[in-house]
Amino acid sequence: MEQEKQKPSRLEDLNQYEIVVQRLLERGVNLEEIAEITYDLQKKYIPELTLEYCLIHVGKVVKKREVQHAVITGLELDILAEKGLLSEPLSSMLLNDYGLYGIDEVMALSIVNVYGSIGFTNFGYVDKLKPGIIGKLDEEGKLPGKCNTFLDDIVGAIAAAAASSIAHRFSK
Amino acid sequence: MEQEKQKPSRLEDLNQYEIVVQRLLERGVNLEEIAEITYDLQKKYIPELTLEYCLIHVGKVVKKREVQHAVITGLELDILAEKGLLSEPLSSMLLNDYGLYGIDEVMALSIVNVYGSIGFTNFGYVDKLKPGIIGKLDEEGKLPGKCNTFLDDIVGAIAAAAASSIAHRFSK
Amino acid sequence: MEQEKQKPSRLEDLNQYEIVVQRLLERGVNLEEIAEITYDLQKKYIPELTLEYCLIHVGKVVKKREVQHAVITGLELDILAEKGLLSEPLSSMLLNDYGLYGIDEVMALSIVNVYGSIGFTNFGYVDKLKPGIIGKLDEEGKLPGKCNTFLDDIVGAIAAAAASSIAHRFSK
Amino acid sequence: MEQEKQKPSRLEDLNQYEIVVQRLLERGVNLEEIAEITYDLQKKYIPELTLEYCLIHVGKVVKKREVQHAVITGLELDILAEKGLLSEPLSSMLLNDYGLYGIDEVMALSIVNVYGSIGFTNFGYVDKLKPGIIGKLDEEGKLPGKCNTFLDDIVGAIAAAAASSIAHRFSK
Numbered sequence: 001m002e003q004e005k006q007k008p009s010r011l012e013d014l015n016q017y018e019i020v021v022q023r024l025l026e027r028g029v030n031l032e033e034i035a036e037i038t039y040d041l042q043k044k045y046i047p048e049l050t051l052e053y054c055l056i057h058v059g060k061v062v063k064k065r066e067v068q069h070a071v072i073t074g075l076e077l078d079i080l081a082e083k084g085l086l087s088e089p090l091s092s093m094l095l096n097d098y099g100l101y102g103i104d105e106v107m108a109l110s111i112v113n114v115y116g117s118i119g120f121t122n123f124g125y126v127d128k129l130k131p132g133i134i135g136k137l138d139e140e141g142k143l144p145g146k147c148n149t150f151l152d153d154i155v156g157a158i159a160a161a162a163a164s165s166i167a168h169r170f171s172k
Numbered sequence: 173m174e175q176e177k178q179k180p181s182r183l184e185d186l187n188q189y190e191i192v193v194q195r196l197l198e199r200g201v202n203l204e205e206i207a208e209i210t211y212d213l214q215k216k217y218i219p220e221l222t223l224e225y226c227l228i229h230v231g232k233v234v235k236k237r238e239v240q241h242a243v244i245t246g247l248e249l250d251i252l253a254e255k256g257l258l259s260e261p262l263s264s265m266l267l268n269d270y271g272l273y274g275i276d277e278v279m280a281l282s283i284v285n286v287y288g289s290i291g292f293t294n295f296g297y298v299d300k301l302k303p304g305i306i307g308k309l310d311e312e313g314k315l316p317g318k319c320n321t322f323l324d325d326i327v328g329a330i331a332a333a334a335a336s337s338i339a340h341r342f343s344k
Numbered sequence: 345m346e347q348e349k350q351k352p353s354r355l356e357d358l359n360q361y362e363i364v365v366q367r368l369l370e371r372g373v374n375l376e377e378i379a380e381i382t383y384d385l386q387k388k389y390i391p392e393l394t395l396e397y398c399l400i401h402v403g404k405v406v407k408k409r410e411v412q413h414a415v416i417t418g419l420e421l422d423i424l425a426e427k428g429l430l431s432e433p434l435s436s437m438l439l440n441d442y443g444l445y446g447i448d449e450v451m452a453l454s455i456v457n458v459y460g461s462i463g464f465t466n467f468g469y470v471d472k473l474k475p476g477i478i479g480k481l482d483e484e485g486k487l488p489g490k491c492n493t494f495l496d497d498i499v500g501a502i503a504a505a506a507a508s509s510i511a512h513r514f515s516k
Numbered sequence: 517m518e519q520e521k522q523k524p525s526r527l528e529d530l531n532q533y534e535i536v537v538q539r540l541l542e543r544g545v546n547l548e549e550i551a552e553i554t555y556d557l558q559k560k561y562i563p564e565l566t567l568e569y570c571l572i573h574v575g576k577v578v579k580k581r582e583v584q585h586a587v588i589t590g591l592e593l594d595i596l597a598e599k600g601l602l603s604e605p606l607s608s609m610l611l612n613d614y615g616l617y618g619i620d621e622v623m624a625l626s627i628v629n630v631y632g633s634i635g636f637t638n639f640g641y642v643d644k645l646k647p648g649i650i651g652k653l654d655e656e657g658k659l660p661g662k663c664n665t666f667l668d669d670i671v672g673a674i675a676a677a678a679a680s681s682i683a684h685r686f687s688k
Contacts, residue, residue, distance in 0.1 A: 016433065019433065065444055065632070065684065065687075066446060066632035066633065069437070069444075069445050069446060069447050070447060070450075072433065072434050073421070073434060073447045076421075076430060076431060076434050077417070077420075077421075079431075080424065080429070085424070085429055086420060087420060087423075089360065089363065089416065090416050090417060090420050093413070099290065099339060099343070100288075100290060100339065100340060100343050100409055100413075101290075101413050102288050102289030102290040102292075102410060102413060102454070103289070103413050103414060103417045103451065103454070105289040105290060105292045105293065106289045106414075106450060106451065106453075106454045107447065107450065108292075109289070109292060109450075110446070110447070110450040110632075110633055113629040113630075114629075114630075114632065116272075116274050116581070116582035116626075116630065117274030117275070117277040117278045117281070117582065117626055118271065118272060118273075118274040118277060120274075120277045120280075120281060120292065120295065120296055120299075121277065121295075121296045121299040121300050122296065122300070123292065123293075123296050124292055124293045124294065124295050124296010124297045124299065124300070125296050125297050125299075125300040125301070127292075127293040127296065127297075128293050128294070128296070128297040129297075167271065167272065168272060168581065171271070171272050188605065191605065237460070237512065237515075237616055238460035238461065238618060241609070241616075241617050241618060241619050242619060242622075244605065244606050245593070245606060245619045248593075248602060248603060248606050249589070249592075249593075251603075252596065252601070257596070257601055258592060259592060259595075261532065261535065261588065262588050262589060262592050265585070272581055272585075273585050274582060274585060274626070275585050275586060275589045275623065275626070278586075278622060278623065278625075278626040279619065279622065281622075282460075282461055282618070282619070282622040285457040285458075285460075286457075286458075286460065288409070288410035288454075288457075288458065289410065289454055340409065343409075443634065443683060443687070444632075444634060444683065444684060444687050445634075446632050446633030446634040446636075447633070449633040449634060449636045449637065450633045452636075453633070453636060460616075460618050461618030461619070461621040461622045461625070462615065462616060462617075462618040462621060464618075464621045464624075464625060464636065464639065464640055464643075465621065465639075465640045465643040465644050466640065466644070467636065467637075467640050468636055468637045468638065468639050468640010468641050468643065468644070469640050469641055469643075469644040469645070471636075471637040471640065471641075472637050472638070472640070472641040473641070511615060511616065512616060515615070515616050
């Protein structure tokens with residue numbers, strides 16, 4: 001598979017990349033687990049696809065400044081909910097992953113948008129079916145005192161954006 | 173199930189409602205078929221849900237002016253593609269439902285947005301799995317000279333928006 | 345001007361309405377000040393428009409659940425930034441209203457979207473020109489220890505959404 | 517000002533770039549006129565900014581596949597409206613640039629989104645104030661038989677996206 005240079009572009013922030021990867025790890029998610037979802041989304045369209053290639057594109061997504069801001073903000077809200085530092089009614093909405101609260105989806109969409117509108121479908125699909133790490137996060141988020149309300153949407157959005165990035169790459 | 177009055181609001185256009193319903197019918201879609209998708213999306217959350225109730229909410233969605241404009245514009249593009257009245261490269265992109273063309277998703281999202289961000293997930297899910305009439309439209313769209321590029325996304329978006337409308341109604 | 349009944353709809357949450365109005369007040373914003381921006385946006389199109397009528401529509405916007413969630417989440421982040429409860433780099437980005445941080449705009453857009461896409465223009469316009477209370481909030485936000493990063497966008501988005509609501513009402 | 521290499525990325529389509537530039541020209545818009553709007557938006561933040569540099573970034577925006585699809589689709593609708601090939605009520609809505617029709621803004625937003633949410637503000641601002649070529653297009657669109665309903669929003673969106681691209685480039 002063709003080698004792609006990873007030259008930083010103006011939309012990328014490499015300092016913040018390390019922080020975001022670390023923050024995701026602390027919340028129980030590594031980029032490989034996100035890449036697995038991307039792989040499952042795209043392998044039927046691209047037979048020669050490898051997990052390594054998906055991981056490269058997950059990395060590209062996480063280097064985008066817009067994505068980093070969404071991740072950092074969403075994870076902060078999850079963490080503050082767990083620490084009991086949010087006021088009501090936000091605290092209860094996040095701790096219970098209240099179904100009519102849509103700000104997590106709004107933030108996820110800002111991640112997906114970075115690679116264009118073709119990613120909406122993949123985001124919705126994984127957000128509903130909760131494959132792999134997303135399902136694990138969803139279950140974990142139901143434990144008392146635990147909050148993954150933003151995290152599971154963010155992981156799905158990164159996986160969907162990486163799938164879009166790969167789809168653009170493989171287009172004729 | 174509680175009776176809801178159907179008073180027209182300022183965001184609704186009842187004259188155009190008839191036109192939109194007729195236009196969908198001419199393209200092979202009736203509102204009942206859209207309501208079936210909504211029903212399948214929501215029945216697991218609301219045991220007492222009926223198809224009739226879903227149909228009421230599909231009707232509400234189609235009465236919204238923003239939705240009507242998206243439907244009218246999208247269907248026009250499908251029809252013009254079939255008639256050979258579009259210039260290249262747009263004509264080929266629409267007739268082949270080109271995977272990297274995302275304007276159909278963009279327009280679908282403007283429909284979903286009318287009932288808030290919680291509908292993104294349902295839209296992506298049905299757009300991927302293509303249940304019921306969506307799958308039929310997708311297959312039909314592959315026939316030579318036939319174009320359902322916008323229509324299948326629009327149907328999925330109306331179904332998802334109606335599901336959101338119902339979810340808001342049943343919230344505590 | 346025609347009297348409109350204010351029957352709660354399924355997308356409205358009246359309990360949370362009081363909380364949101366109170367929260368805005370605590371941050372220095374009353375609905376009248378938002379209505380003034382709406383009035384300035386729409387008076388050139390609707391000569392008979394009154395400030396009272398704008399206030400009714402600002403109230404309608406703030407009764408929408410999607411809007412309430414955006415307000416509650418955004419204000420919480422501003423407040424937590426002021427209290428020093430956010431981790432870095434988010435804390436510095438919010439306290440300095442970092443120009444490339446766009447999550448405040450993302451959240452504002454979810455407010456504007458509730459009345460359809462015609463509100464984008466008005467939102468961008470007031471976000472740039474900062475009329476009335478928005479300019480005051482922007483200035484205040486530059487004081488040490490003060491953070492209005494989300495609040496000024498939220499106020500602009502509510503004003504723009506109310507302008508859209510009025511435009512829909514006065515359409516033929 | 518630093519020289520930037522213009523290596524095509526996976527999101528760019530250089531063949532279609534020529535088509536899009538040509539199509540804009542046929543509708544009376546050259547990229548320099550778009551760059552002038554970008555220049556006016558950003559010069560107050562970046563004193564050393566040149567029109568040439570803005571033009572490079574306008575070119576970058578127009579090389580993005582998502583942007584090309586929005587331009588091609590929007591211009592097609594304007595042209596078909598002028599040719600009398602659209603059915604009612606879409607034909608009248610486009611020829612009269614009907615104020616409650618928001619699909620032009622929806623499509624514009626898909627252009628702005630490519631460089632992240634910070635561009636919303638600039639888009640709304642130029643869409644309202646109609647500087648330079650946008651004002652000219654708006655006036656021209658009012659002539660009988662002429663339709664620039666999509667074009668003026670598209671031009672504003674490209675200018676705003678280029679401003680975002682430059683802002684990302686100049687960030688610390």
